[in-house]
Amino acid sequence: MIWIHGGYFCSGNGNDDVFGPEFLIRHDVILVTLNYRLEVLGFLCLENEDIPGNAGIKDQVAAMKWVKNNISSFGGDPNNITIFVQSAGAVCVTLHCVSPMTKGLFRRAIAQSGTLQNWWGREFRPRERAFALAKKLGCTSEDEKEIFNFFKEQPWEKLVGIQIPLTWKEKDLTSEGFITMFSIVSEKVLPNVETFFTGDITDALKNNVHEGVELIVGFNEDDGAITFALIHDIENTISWANNSEGYFVPTTLGQKYSKDELKEIGSEMKKNVHPR
Numbered sequence: 544m545i546w547i548h549g550g551y552f553c554s555g556n557g558n559d560d561v562f563g564p565e566f567l568i569r570h571d572v573i574l575v576t577l578n579y580r581l582e583v584l585g586f587l588c589l590e591n592e593d594i595p596g597n598a599g600i601k602d603q604v605a606a607m608k609w610v611k612n613n614i615s616s617f618g619g620d621p622n623n624i625t626i627f628v629q630s631a632g633a634v635c636v637t638l639h640c641v642s643p644m645t646k647g648l649f650r651r652a653i654a655q656s657g658t659l660q661n662w663w664g665r666e667f668r669p670r671e672r673a674f675a676l677a678k679k680l681g682c683t684s685e686d687e688k689e690i691f692n693f694f695k696e697q698p699w700e701k702l703v704g705i706q707i708p709l710t711w712k713e714k715d716l717t718s719e720g721f722i723t724m725f726s727i728v729s730e731k732v733l734p735n736v737e738t739f740f741t742g743d744i745t746d747a748l749k750n751n752v753h754e755g756v757e758l759i760v761g762f763n764e765d766d767g768a769i770t771f772a773l774i775h776d777i778e779n780t781i782s783w784a785n786n787s788e789g790y791f792v793p794t795t796l797g798q799k800y801s802k803d804e805l806k807e808i809g810s811e812m813k814k815n816v817h818p819r
Contacts (some may be wrong), residue, residue, distance in 0.1 A: 548632055564576075593691045642751075650757065698716055
């Protein structure tokens with residue numbers, strides 16, 4: 544079994560300090576955990592050959608290929624591999640179920656508290672976000688090569704823990720302590736670049752699901768509740784939800800409409816979908 548950690552694509556690891564292996568190894572399971580690049584280092588995207596996007600999830604693919612090729616040396620069966628995950632990892636696993644890069648690398652998948660359809664599991668306007676990041680760090684160039692070289696020159700400390708909200712909806716969320724992260728993108732098809740995922744999520748679900756893969760999808764009770772309580776002032780968040788017209792507007796819509804339009808949509812949703 545291969546464990547892929549969650550953490551909103553900006554935190555977490557495959558170590559045993561949070562998710563220990565004891566339960567599984569008591570049942571004669573061979574457990575493999577992995578780490579992958581996170582936030583800017585793992586999911587920056589310029590939509591070109593230099594930074595096509597999805598580096599973090601391609602790290603996962605590399606690890607899965609290694610397991611497929613080597614697990615027999617550890618007493619495992621390369622034809623009986625299960626990938627299982629939680630939160631952001633569940634978004635990854637359900638994407639692995641439709642990606643051409645991972646076809647044949649596993650037999651079963653377990654997704655807990657997340658799927659590829661979660662809005663927070665996909666990044667919108669990635670190229671624009673990359674340019675905004677460069678500008679925030681002091682590079683005002685509009686040339687992709689110059690921006691690419693600028694990023695390469697930056698110490699990693701400058702590229703972590705940074706948020707680039709683009710839309711009014713994202714800025715509204717960020718102001719209340721929510722995270723605007725770099726995450727998985729629908730890649731632009733490029734020469735000489737192997738694509739993890741491209742196109743529309745709905746089309747992928749219709750046409751690209753790997754045949755023969757057994758899939759369990761569910762959720763962990765109270766998943767994220769402790770983290771939410773530690774990060775947010777609950778009373779302030781409830782007050783914000785009650786008084787902000789845009790709180791209940793899905794973030795996917797927040798990429799398409801102006802602030803005034805979103806307020807109007809949010810007002811109607813509060814009235815008809817989430818009445819007090």
